[in-house]
Amino acid sequence: MQGGSVKGKFISFEGIDGAGKSTHIGFVADFLASRGKTVVSSREPGGTPLGEKLRDLLLHEKMHLETEALLMFASRREHLAQLIEPALGKGDWVLSDRFTDASFAYQSGGRGLARAKMEALEQWVHPDLQPDLTLLFDVPLAVARQRLDATRTLDKFEREQADFFEKCRSEYLRRAAQFPERIVVIDSTQAIEAIQVRLADVLEKLL
Numbered sequence: 001m002q003g004g005s006v007k008g009k010f011i012s013f014e015g016i017d018g019a020g021k022s023t024h025i026g027f028v029a030d031f032l033a034s035r036g037k038t039v040v041s042s043r044e045p046g047g048t049p050l051g052e053k054l055r056d057l058l059l060h061e062k063m064h065l066e067t068e069a070l071l072m073f074a075s076r077r078e079h080l081a082q083l084i085e086p087a088l089g090k091g092d093w094v095l096s097d098r099f100t101d102a103s104f105a106y107q108s109g110g111r112g113l114a115r116a117k118m119e120a121l122e123q124w125v126h127p128d129l130q131p132d133l134t135l136l137f138d139v140p141l142a143v144a145r146q147r148l149d150a151t152r153t154l155d156k157f158e159r160e161q162a163d164f165f166e167k168c169r170s171e172y173l174r175r176a177a178q179f180p181e182r183i184v185v186i187d188s189t190q191a192i193e194a195i196q197v198r199l200a201d202v203l204e205k206l207l
């Protein structure tokens with residue numbers, strides 16, 4: 001799924017807020033390191049100094065939905081140029097807490113921006129590169145809300161209503177059905193240990 005000169009592997013982590021992505025990134029990094037891989041963990045929006053400034057705006061400022069989509073892809077463009085592509089070129093494994101599936105889920109699914117606009121941005125920003133594997137942590141909304149409420153001060157996205165997240169989740173699942181060779185759906189209602197057994201099984205197949 002990657003461009004010709006790329007040597008490492010690229011794994012993205014997706015799911016609605018509170019689904020449990022971040023909890024498992026450390027496990028995946030340790031698992032891959034134990035198999036001799038050099039691992040770079042990052043996130044979107046963010047992952048570079050400029051991307052982190054954009055993240056701060058995106059998570060805290062109200063803006064037009066097209067501005068939001070464009071800034072997500074601006075952050076992504078920088079992330080690809082500064083971190084993802086150089087790391088893959090060196091043979092490193094890149095783990096990204098979210099990538100373009102999140103834009104489809106949140107800006108198209110949640111906010112209602114036409115999918116064709118998202119596809120155009122994707123074609124512009126990374127026409128020849130997709131993750132080798134996307135782990136989609138899927139939970140019913142009520143479970144995600146309960147986990148979030150227990151832990152933190154909510155950002156702009158996390159304060160959205162239930163309907164918004166139902167639409168984000170539906171779009172994620174629609175994309176999983178569209179790209180079954182890339183996106184693996186993980187039932188994130190399971191206990192953390194059971195999820196890790198499943199992750200190890202999925203990762204073995206990528207090594």
Ligand SMILES: Nc1ncnc2c1ncn2[C@@H]1O[C@H](COP(=O)(O)OP(=O)(O)OP(=O)(O)O)[C@@H](O)[C@H]1O
Pocket residue numbers: 015016017018019020021022023024147148151188189190191192195
């Ligand atoms: N399988 C699980 N069972 C029980 N609790 C879990 C599970 N997975 C994650 N949690 C807990 O849920 C909370 C949210 O998890 P986490 O931060 O990993 O979610 P996230 O998907 O990364 O959220 P966000 O996208 O908002 O950053 C944390 O307190 C975490 O310990």
Ligand SMILES: Cc1cn([C@H]2C[C@H](O)[C@@H](COP(=O)(O)O)O2)c(=O)[nH]c1=O
Pocket residue numbers: 017043044045072097098099100102103104106107157158
């Ligand atoms: C990449 C990307 C992210 N988002 C949203 C999804 C989340 O609510 C936040 C990031 O917060 P997290 O705690 O690091 O998951 O940003 C989005 O709407 N569109 C995107 O492309």
